Amino acid sequence: MLAIKSFVFSPVQENTYVLSGQKDACWIIDPGCYFGNERNTLREYIEEQGLKPERLLNTHCHLDHVFGNKFVHDTWDLPLHLHEKEKPLLAAAPEYGQVWGLPFENYRGELIFIREGEVLTWGAGGDPAGALTGEALKVLFLPGHSPGSVGFYCEAQGFIIGGDVLFRESIGRTDLPGGDHETLLRSIREQLWPLPDDTIVYPGHGEPTTIGWEKLHNPFLRR
Ligand SMILES: [Zn+2]
């Protein structure tokens, strides 16, 4: 059974997720911790819970989702997992930080590319037991908000860490470089709508929602 903890970090109010599973191993998704006190909050939570950070992942590499990559890497010695198409966004993130008045030091370590349909399992190096116990996340490819956006879907527990693709009664912006509105709508309709209606969507900003709620109430997806 995976436990999900969320934090709201940075002036951009980004949701950072820590998922913990087998043997207290935890995965840190989109560490948006910008200020020192936010980094302390993340570290204290992990230490107080006795968690062992095992993977660092980004749903996509807009600056608000990558502020804390270097901190997580330096603190727990973890390489970054991301979709290959996000590599240019990661490289450009510090420039946007300057433009937005949010300078930060970028992660420069090893990049591990995750692929559409890949199943990531818990346990060091990917324990096959994770797949049996449902402690696994499947990579869904959800381009549109950014070229290599992915969602991390846990079928056994019925949730997805969705990044900035689908929000409660809203969708991700598509006016940033590499964004495309039609592509985003297609990702939602083709990849997210087939999920069970009670699937909980944990977005990159704002409160969680469900697939069923959004099918009925999302104004951007009315036919
Ligand atoms: Zn974004």
Ligand SMILES: [Zn+2]
């Ligand atoms: Zn964001």
